[in-house]
Amino acid sequence: MKNRLRELRAAKEWSQADLADRLDVSRQTVNAIETGRYDPSLPLAFKVARLFKIPIEGIFEDE
Amino acid sequence: MTSMLYSGGMNTKPNLPEEIMFGPSYSIRANLKANTWAFVAMLLSWVGDQLLSLPRDWNVAQRAAIAMVPLLISLLWVRGFTRWVLGMDEMHRRLTLEACLFGTVVTLFVVTAWHLLDQAGVFQAGVLPARLHLSSHFTAASFPISLVLVFYFVGYAIFKRRYQ
Numbered sequence: 001m002k003n004r005l006r007e008l009r010a011a012k013e014w015s016q017a018d019l020a021d022r023l024d025v026s027r028q029t030v031n032a033i034e035t036g037r038y039d040p041s042l043p044l045a046f047k048v049a050r051l052f053k054i055p056i057e058g059i060f061e062d063e
Numbered sequence: 064m065t066s067m068l069y070s071g072g073m074n075t076k077p078n079l080p081e082e083i084m085f086g087p088s089y090s091i092r093a094n095l096k097a098n099t100w101a102f103v104a105m106l107l108s109w110v111g112d113q114l115l116s117l118p119r120d121w122n123v124a125q126r127a128a129i130a131m132v133p134l135l136i137s138l139l140w141v142r143g144f145t146r147w148v149l150g151m152d153e154m155h156r157r158l159t160l161e162a163c164l165f166g167t168v169v170t171l172f173v174v175t176a177w178h179l180l181d182q183a184g185v186f187q188a189g190v191l192p193a194r195l196h197l198s199s200h201f202t203a204a205s206f207p208i209s210l211v212l213v214f215y216f217v218g219y220a221i222f223k224r225r226y227q
Contacts, residue, residue, distance in 0.1 A: 025152035026077050032226040038154050 002061045006034040008052050023047055077152040080159050080219060097147040100140035108133035108205070158222050165218030170210045 009019050009030075016034070020027045023044065032038035040048065040060075049056045082093035111129045115121065121129070148159050180186065 024075065024077065026079055026155060028079075028226070029152050029154040032154055037226045041153050044153060 001039045002036060002063055003033065004059050004061075005030070005048065008054070008059065009034075012052075022051055077155065078147055078150040080151070080155055080162075084216065084219075093147075097144050098140065100136055100143050104133040104136040104140060107136055154226060158219065158226065161222045162215050162219035165222070166211045166213075166215030169214040169218070170207060173210060173214075174207060 005019075009016070014022075016027045016030045020030045023030070025044070029038065033040055045056050045060060048059055052059065078093065078097075079088060081088035082090040083097050111133060114129055115126060148156055151159060
């Protein structure tokens with residue numbers, strides 16, 4: 001699954017660790033999501049969407 | 064004191080599996096949080112072995128109690144370890160559970176294969192070294208537990224690559 005997480009994080013000037021803290025996950029998990037190696041669960045995807053105030057489909061895109 | 068053994072409370076940082084593996088992320092505190100009861104069980108197991116080896120006439124109930132105490136303590140370890148795993152974020156929880164499943168399944172396979180080879184007389188025939196004979200290892204309760212741990216670490220290393 002493709003996503004815009006890296007781009008959105010960069011726009012906020014957050015590091016992966018900053019985003020991880022805000023999402024209550026580890027930095028490795030943020031990295032794995034950004035590189036497309038891990039697809040987050042629906043609750044985590046909603047959390048990301050709420051954090052960036054963007055609908056889920058605006059962040060994650062099915063390949 | 065018991066609450067210190069588990070992962071809830073003030074710490075909002077998710078637990079990491081690497082914190083209990085020897086390496087740059089190793090943390091004694093995390094290891095104690097996850098595995099204190101395992102250390103207690105190992106200690107009691109050793110004490111039990113010493114007690115049972117004493118030249119004293121233990122009755123069956125006493126012998127059973129001494130033998131079972133470490134196993135019952137291990138249930139507390141399972142509870143503590145489970146809570147520690149639940150304190151991980153979703154990716155690491157999944158990774159850890161996959162590694163646990165891998166460790167358990169591979170151990171079952173190895174133990175079964177070993178048993179079947181032993182029954183077939185492979186060790187006695189000298190095809191494989193006699194020191195691998197079933198009775199010399201599997202009578203020790205710690206052996207299959209150690210196998211699960213070894214294969215857990217192997218599984219963790221394999222599955223971790225998927226997310227890096």
